[in-house]
Amino acid sequence: MEKILxxxxxxxxxxxxxxxxxxxxxxxxxxxxxxxxxxxxVTVLEDPSAEAMCRLAVKxxxxxxxxxxxxxxxxxxxxxxxxxxxxDICGPVDVILEAYLGGRLATGQSYY
Amino acid sequence: MPAIxxxxxxxxxxxxxxxxxxxxxxxxxxxxxxxxxxxxxxxRAYASLTGLERESAMELKCLHALRCDFCVSGCPxxxxxxxxxxxxxxxxxxSRSREKIFVRLTVSPLKDKEDRVRAVVETLTPLSHHxxxxxxxxxxxxxxxxxxxxxxxxxxxxxxxIAQTDSPVLITGETGTGKDMLAEEIHKESxxxxxxxxxxxxxxxxEHLLESEFFGHVKNALPGADHDxxxxxxMAHGGSLFITEIGDLPYSLQTKLLSYMDxxxxxxxGSHKGMRTDVxxxxxxxxxxxxxxxxxxxxxxxxxRLNVIRLNLPPLRQRGDDIRLxxxxxxxxxxxxxxxxxxxxxxxxxxxxxxxxxxxxVRELRNIIEYAVNFCDGKVIRMRHLPGYMLDGHGLPEGLTxxxxxxxxxxxxxxxxxxxxxxWEDVQRKMILDALVKTGGKKQQAAKLLGWGRSTLxxxxxxFGIE
Numbered sequence: 001m002e003k004i005l006x007x008x009x010x011x012x013x014x015x016x017x018x019x020x021x022x023x024x025x026x027x028x029x030x031x032x033x034x035x036x037x038x039x040x041x042v043t044v045l046e047d048p049s050a051e052a053m054c055r056l057a058v059k060x061x062x063x064x065x066x067x068x069x070x071x072x073x074x075x076x077x078x079x080x081x082x083x084x085x086x087x088d089i090c091g092p093v094d095v096i097l098e099a100y101l102g103g104r105l106a107t108g109q110s111y112y
Numbered sequence: 113m114p115a116i117x118x119x120x121x122x123x124x125x126x127x128x129x130x131x132x133x134x135x136x137x138x139x140x141x142x143x144x145x146x147x148x149x150x151x152x153x154x155x156r157a158y159a160s161l162t163g164l165e166r167e168s169a170m171e172l173k174c175l176h177a178l179r180c181d182f183c184v185s186g187c188p189x190x191x192x193x194x195x196x197x198x199x200x201x202x203x204x205x206x207s208r209s210r211e212k213i214f215v216r217l218t219v220s221p222l223k224d225k226e227d228r229v230r231a232v233v234e235t236l237t238p239l240s241h242h243x244x245x246x247x248x249x250x251x252x253x254x255x256x257x258x259x260x261x262x263x264x265x266x267x268x269x270x271x272x273x274i275a276q277t278d279s280p281v282l283i284t285g286e287t288g289t290g291k292d293m294l295a296e297e298i299h300k301e302s303x304x305x306x307x308x309x310x311x312x313x314x315x316x317x318x319e320h321l322l323e324s325e326f327f328g329h330v331k332n333a334l335p336g337a338d339h340d341x342x343x344x345x346x347m348a349h350g351g352s353l354f355i356t357e358i359g360d361l362p363y364s365l366q367t368k369l370l371s372y373m374d375x376x377x378x379x380x381x382g383s384h385k386g387m388r389t390d391v392x393x394x395x396x397x398x399x400x401x402x403x404x405x406x407x408x409x410x411x412x413x414x415x416x417r418l419n420v421i422r423l424n425l426p427p428l429r430q431r432g433d434d435i436r437l438x439x440x441x442x443x444x445x446x447x448x449x450x451x452x453x454x455x456x457x458x459x460x461x462x463x464x465x466x467x468x469x470x471x472x473x474v475r476e477l478r479n480i481i482e483y484a485v486n487f488c489d490g491k492v493i494r495m496r497h498l499p500g501y502m503l504d505g506h507g508l509p510e511g512l513t514x515x516x517x518x519x520x521x522x523x524x525x526x527x528x529x530x531x532x533x534x535x536w537e538d539v540q541r542k543m544i545l546d547a548l549v550k551t552g553g554k555k556q557q558a559a560k561l562l563g564w565g566r567s568t569l570x571x572x573x574x575x576f577g578i579e
Contacts, residue, residue, distance in 0.1 A: 009184075015175045015176050015178075015179045015183060016179055016181065016183075016184070016206060019181060019184050049566070051555065051556075051566060051570060068176065068179060069179035069205075069206030069210075070206065070210060071206060071210055071211070071212050072209075072210035072211060073567070073570065073571060073574070075210050077570075077574065087210070088208055088339065090172070090173075090176040106338070107338050107339065108168075108208075108331075108338055108339035110168070110172060110176070112171075112172075112173075
C-alpha cells in the first residue's frame with residue numbers, strides 16, 4: 001500500500017504546504033499497474049503549519065507528498081525521512097491524482 | 113509644460129511588447145491580473161523574485177503564481193464580499209527555489225468609470241531581513257552596526273558616500289567582524305534600497321552547484337534540473353548581490369564573474385541566450401586575496417575589478433571601548449527578546465568580558481551575551497553565567513576569582529583533557545534538549561520557552577541532529 005499526502009484548498013492543491021488546514025491522505029492499493037483501490041481520508045489541522053504537516057506525513061507513514069510551494073527546510077526534512085516530495089504543482093486534486101496514478105505527474109506543472 | 117503625447121502613451125500601454133518593456137524597467141516586481149485574479153502579464157523582476165517563467169505564469173491564478181501567505185489571510189482578490197480597495201501589507205511568498213521571501217505587497221484594483229474592477233495591479237518589493245525569526249545569525253543587532261572606536265567611525269562616515277556610487281565593494285576582515293552587516297547597510301543607504309539584497313556564500317555551496325546558483329540554469333541543463341532557475345544574479349536585478357567568502361569561488365567561475373562584471377550579461381547554464389541585469393556587486397572575504405593571487409588561486413584581474421572600494425573591518429580586540437558598548441547593546445537586545453529581567457554585569461564578569469581575546473569577534477561576543485542572558489537567574493550577570501571556555505583562555509586578568517571550584521577534569525592516558533571545554537554549540541544543544549524535556553517534546557512550547565521562533569528551533573534541531 002502506498003500513502004500520498006496532498007495539502008488542500010477546497011478541491012484544489014493548496015498553494016502553500018505550510019498554510020493548508022485541510023489535508024488529503026490517499027491510501028493506494030495497486031492490484032495491477034492500471035487497476036487498484038483508492039481510499040481517501042481528509043484531516044483538518046487545528047493549526048496549519050509546515051511542522052504539523054511534516055509530523056502528520058511521518059506519523060501516517062506517507063511515502064509521497066504532492067504539493068505546490070514548500071520551503072527548502074521542510075522539503076529536505078521530508079526527503080531525509082525517506083518521503084518523496086513532488087512540489088511546484090497546481091491544479092484540481094482529482095486531475096492531479098489521476099495524473100499521479102497514470103504516472104504522468106511532473107513537478108513544475110499546472111493541471112488546470 | 114510640454115503637452116502629453118497621449119497617443120504615445122496609449123501605444124505604450126496597449127501593446128503587450130511595449131508594456132512588457134516598460135514594466136521590465138521597474139525595480140519592483142509587478143503583475144497585471146484580470147478581474148478574476150488570473151495573471152495577464154508579469155515583469156522581469158516578478159519572474160526573478162518568484163522564480164516563475166513568464167510563459168508559465170500566464171493565466172495562472174495569482175495565488176498559484178505567487179504562493180503568498182496573504183492569499184489565505186484577507187487578500188481582497190480572495191475575499192469578494194465587499195468592494196475591492198487598494199491594500200498594502202507585509203507578506204511572504206515561497207519561490208520556485210523553495211525559499212521563503214519576505215515582501216511588501218500592494219494589491220490595487222484598476223476600475224472603470226462605473227467603478228467596476230477591470231484589472232488588478234500587484235506590486236512586490238522584497239524586504240531584506242526577517243528580524244523576528246533571527247536569533248543567532250550574523251546580524252549584530254536589529255539591522256544596525258554598533259561602534260564608536262575611530263576605525264569603525266571612519267568606516268561608518270564613509271558608508272553614505274560609498275552607497276551613492278555603483279562601484280564594486282570589497283570588504284575584508286576576520287570572521288565575525290560584521291562584513292555582511294556592513295554590505296547590507298551600504299545597500300540600504302543606496303538608491304538600490306527598493307531592490308533586493310541577495311547573498312550568496314561561496315564557502316557554503318558545493319562547487320558544482322555554484323555556477324547555477326550564480327547564473328541560473330534552464331530546464332534539463334543539469335541532472336535533476338526539472339525547471340528553470342533564475343540564479344542569484346537575476347534575482348538581484350535592480351539591487352545588490354553580496355558574495356561572501358569570495359576567496360572560495362572556483363577559478364573557472366571567477367572568470368565567468370569577471371565577464372559578468374564587464375558586460376552585465378547573465379548566461380544561465382544550458383542557455384545560449386544572455387540576459388542583461390542591473391546588479392551592484394559587493395564581496396567579502398576573511399582571506400588575504402593578494403596572497404591567493406600570488407599562489408595563482410585567485411584571478412588578479414578579478415581582484416582589481418572588485419577592489420574599487422575596499423573596506424577593512426578591524427577585529428574586536430582592536431576596537432577598545434566598543435567591547436563595552438557592544439556588550440551593553442546585546443544585553444538590551446536579548447533582555448527584550450527573551451523577556452528576562454537582567455540589568456547589568458558584575459565587576460568580575462565585566463573584567464573578563466573586557467580582557468577576553470574574542471577570536472570569533474562580534475559574533476562571538478553576541479553569542480556569549482545570548483548565553484549569559486539565557487542562563488542568568490537574577491538581575492546581574494556574574495562569572496558563573498558566562499561560558500566556561502572563557503576561563504580556559506589566555507590573558508585572564510590577574511586576581512580574577514574563579515566562579516565556582518570545578519570538579520577535577522578527567523585526564524586521558526596521554527595527559528590530555530578527556531572532556532573538552534564547554535562550547536556554545538554544546539550549550540545550545542543542551543538548552544534545546546532541556547526545553548524539549550520540560551515541554552514533553554512539544555516543539556512549539558519548547559520554542560516559546562527558549563524565546564525562539566518555531567522555525568529557528570526546527571533549524572537548530574536539524575543542525576544538531578536532534579529528532
